[in-house]
Each structure stands twice: as C-alpha cells, then as structure tokens.
Amino acid sequence: MFEGTGVPLDPADRDARWPEAPPWRRFLGVPSEGDPPDDEAEATRRLGLAAATLLERSDIGLVNAAMHLRRPLLITGKPGSGKSSLAYLIARELGLGRVLKWPVTSRTTLRDGVYEYDAIGRAQAALNSRANLAGHGGTVAKSIARMRVDSRQSGRESEMRPDPGGPPISDFIRLGPLGTAMVARRLPRVLLVDELDKGDFDLPNDLLNVFEDGSVVIPELVRLRAASESVTVLTDDPGHTAVVDSGVIRCAEFPIVIVTSNGEREFSPAFLRRCVRLAVREPAGDRLNALVRAHFASAENFADLVRRFEEQRDLGDELAADQLLNAVHLAKAGALDDPQAVDDLLGAVWQSLSPGARPR
Structure with missing residues (x-):
C-alpha cells in the first residue's frame, strides 16, 4: 500500500488494494458519509513541494506491516530525523485527509486527546438565557463562581448542571485528536501522537484500552437521560462535526496511529506488544x-x-x-x-x- 514516495495514489486503485483487517482487529463502528477535510498547505509545509522520503526500504515495510495489522507504529529516533513527517507522508500518499496531531507534554492526560468539555461555558450560557444581564450581571457572576466552588469541592466539576432546561451539553463538547480519529469512517484517519515519551508515566498504559477496543467514551454524554440518544459535537477538524451515539465513539477502521518518541524513557511491555516498532536513522547522502x-x-x-x-x-x-x-x-x-x-x-x-x- 505505502511506497514512501509521497505521490498520491489513485483513489480507485487505493480502495481496490486496501488490505483486509485481521479478524481480531475488526471493529463495529458504522462509517459516516463524506471524506475528512484535507490540509495540503500543512503537508507542503512539512514535506515540501516535491516527493521525498527519509525512509529506508525496510522501514517502509514496517509501515505497511502496521497498516495491515491495524496497530500503532512506534517510531524512535533522534530529533529532526523525520519521525513526525512520516504521518504527513502517509496521509498525502494514501489520500487520507488532514493529519490529526496530538502533541504530548508532561501534563497531558488521556481525556485531553479524547475530548474537552466547557462546563463553565455551559453554566454561563444557561444563566444568561434566564437572566437579564443588564440588571443581574453581578448575580450571574456570583452564581457561576459559587457553582465552580461547589463542583470543585465535590470533585466533579465536569458534571456541573446549572439548569435542566439549559443549552444542550453537546454544544460544549469538542472531540480532541484521538476522539476524532476514532470517529467511524470508511477509511482510517492518520493520528500523530507526538513525543509520547514526554508524557505522564501512566499515559501510555491509559491508551491500551483505546488501542484494544477501538473506542472511546464520553462520560458526560453517557449520563444523558435517553440511553440511546445521539448528539452532534464538534471535532478536532475546524468547522466539522460528528454524531456520537450513547456517549461512545467506535471506529470502523482503526486509525493509522504514528507514535513518536525521542527515547527519553522506556515503555511497558504491555504497551510495546501492541505496537510495531520502527527506529529511524539519521538521513545522510x-x-x-x-x-x-x-x-x-x-x-x-x-x-x-x-x-x-x-x-x-x-x-x-x-x-x-x-x-x-x-x-x-x-x-x-x-x-x-x-x-x-x-x-x-x-x-x-x-x-x-x-x-x-x-x-x-
């Protein structure tokens, strides 16, 4: 499938050659209609105008192995060796749309990659819809502050419900790169998890269930009264939305996950056995x-x-x-x-x- 040239494949040829997933890596998501957005400007910025690859032929074989097995590709190498550029090369060559990038820091959690929920914004919107701000601005501000304190004291800030009749919670939820990558589509998205070794010690193991199950859960939507309720939320793709059923996102095709590491830490055997590993060498000659x-x-x-x-x-x-x-x-x-x-x-x-x- 992937040849490492960066030259886009003909879509019909790509679809005809797309490899079948192993039985244990087939998932139950129902593909949505439409193709993901493209971002050729970002791909050009990363890769240049011409086709070029910093990969050896054996490396290209490992990329294809990860695609066939529906497993993350863990890429290690020195800074500047082209690890993150590989995600853009794959997306351009296979016509898989905009790369979903999730940069990891020491403060990153699994939820950051799945979704974000603006609880305070929803509280503000609910109060504004029921109060005359011109006359009760101070009351609104005090109410929001009191709700914030009460929710923090209970340890459940994400569950703030200012008004049962307020704006729908889905208006204040936005899927992160990982959550967007799990949205069911006919073809997989390319997800770049950049510098995972800089993350919290538990983050790689927190990803294990996502990698195994091909799904993520949004608790705030699971708690909606209608157990089978479908809602529309924003995604990591600017201006795009996705439908979430019963608070669970299930992929149809496991995304092409590129995990980069500068080798600053070791990963657990449980994490490593779920990945195909590729050590990128410094480009020369x-x-x-x-x-x-x-x-x-x-x-x-x-x-x-x-x-x-x-x-x-x-x-x-x-x-x-x-x-x-x-x-x-x-x-x-x-x-x-x-x-x-x-x-x-x-x-x-x-x-x-x-x-x-x-x-x-």
Missing part, C-alpha cells in the same frame, strides 16, 4: 539531497553545504536535518556569500544538540 530538493527544488546548488553538514556530524556534532534546511535557506538568500562570515553563521545555525555541548 542521497536522502539529505532528496530532502533539500523537496523544499528548494534543487540540491545541486547546495551540494557543498550538504557535504559540509555531513562532515560536521562525522566530527561528533549531533545535528538535525532541519538545521541543514536553515543553512540552505540562508545560502539561497545570499547570507553565506561572505567567506569571512560564513563560519560564524554556520556555527550559530549548526549548534550541536548533544547533551552538554558547548555553544560556539
């Missing part, structure tokens, strides 16, 4: 030239700069590919034309990323 061509249409004019970049790495400096692109852009603008200034400028642009490396 022809792959560096292909990267330059993708963004600048030509690599020949910058061959000396590429060679100098590789020599600098060979001396022990840890450099990322985007640092080379920075230097090429400066050269294209004429900033490196002065022989007396070029060493200082490249020294500033090509600062080593190695821990403890001294600034030049």
